[in-house]
Amino acid sequence: MENPSLINALEYPGGIVAIDTAYTRPQMACSYLVESDSGVAFIETGTNSGVPGLLGVLERRGWKPDDVRYVIVTHVHLDHAGAAGTLMREFPSASFLVHPRGARHMIDPARLEASVRGVYGDSAFDEMYGSLVPIDAERVREMNDGDTVMLGGRELLFRDTAGHARHHFCVWDERTRGWFAGDTFGLSYREFDTPGGPFIFPTTTPIEFDPPALKESIRMLLGQAPEWMYLTHYGRVGDVPRLAERLIGGIDVHVEIAERLEHAENRSAKMRQEMEAWLKSELRDHGVDLPDAELDRLLENDLDLNTQGIEVWLDRRRKQA
Template identity: 55%
Template sequence: MNASHGIVTIDTGFQRPRFDAAYLVVENGRGAFIDCGTQHSIPAMLAALAGQGLAPAQVDWLILTHVHLDHAGGAGALMRELPNATLAVHPRGAPHMIDPQRLVAGATAVYGEDEMARSYGQIVPIAADRVRVLADGEVVDLSGRALLCIDTPGHARHHLCVWDERSRSWFTGDTFGLSYREFDNADGAPFVIPTTSPVQFEPEPLKASIRKMLAQSPEAMHLTHYGRVGDVERLGQDLIAQIDAMVALARAAHGHDYRHARLVESLTGLYVDRARAHGAPLSAADVARLLEIDIELNAQGLEVWLDREAA
């Protein structure tokens, strides 16, 4: 964990080291968490608090960028540990935090009960009177520090991003893609790919959300996957170009036999070629291995979008 501008990056421990981050923002002895990982992440979240000399009662906010389980699965269990905190969430995400039955049922149908317990733990409901629904452009006040929350659809319709003027940076959830540190080149420059993820990927809204964040001239982005990255204008333009490339690959695969396998293969080729051009210190096999889960999810997300577009 490290702190800059009162921002602490927390490795939630989900899947592998430096894969899934949450953040703690500290201001005048008060704290706000942004995203929280799964129920299994709670010890890391509380350890981050202790590392900053804060008690759980000094946390005022848990802000969720969206309610996918790797970002929000532990929210209910964490809120039990934070007696004075309010959960702040997108209007479309709030019902799933108050009554997570549909969220749990959908994820269990995909992963199965054993994998749900292993990866995510228990999904605990949150009392409605502890939930604040955030309108687009609403500001969360952390002891005088303004955290601006804006609607950022594209990855999911229940996604928001958080602007922190103090650090001139965004907390981006999944809207600004994935950037794993293993892909940084010899100069330390980050590599990024978009994440579509089933079931609400929309390419044009996603590009618009990226452009909206870039318009703020940020100095950095804080990604859930993973950590703080700079060079944001280059990364943002790279994301937009890749979204267009991914859409073209999806349309090329549409209507073919073995569409999914064809799309997985073409996406793998796209990311391997881009990683090599970037100078990532990885073999093609390592790129494919490290991005295997993300490639599978991106293929699924693109296919759901294709089918919805064709309907």
């Protein structure tokens, strides 16, 4: 439910607050404040531009920076982890929990920053992300598959979930029977909610999209019989079995488009065009009646990234054959 005192946040039962991280547009990405009787954790950090909002919600909820026990990122893509170093400076008592494959990029983010700057250019990078702040290695804890931590009386379980990225885990909260799913359980923007419920579609972002692994990870998440998925993009969703079926079907559609157009001229443009047509058709069938221009605005970034991701997957598969 929306709490009027939390202008940029949604409060859910069980001590969980989704906070907008001010990434590119409202309700694009969020961080979760997870509360217990003796401290809190942040799951996902967003980018540096969202830090004032996170600190503001923390204060309005009655917590101090020293009450933050953990800062957790599901993976180190910058819309999820770009503000990790900045937040760790704010929270002197916190440990940083990260997938083993992602830890080195948070301890020394120079290579990661240079790589992303090479893609976007310095001006766009500075506007979206700012500079990445390194995290002291002594404060970093690598979380392996099956590891747990206690947040007061609240247990958080970490499970390795490859498919979106090899350095991705999801976090199970037994108290609310929900997964903090990062990008493993896809994208579900609140603008697409209808009386039929939430709408979901996959993210195939480069460079480690792996369709079989992603579907296996989704099925593993379902094995816990979750009541909720806490998505970074965006917010809490229920009706999990239906959404999982739609999500797996969407992954299969992306694979079919990619394989059919693998050798086509102007491959990128044709793949994007077909993915856009499929996605808009699905949205209309779901009852979304936003104007086409608004759909274009909301979907532009994801269509670009998904096209890039399935192309990288195709090329990698060909090289491995």
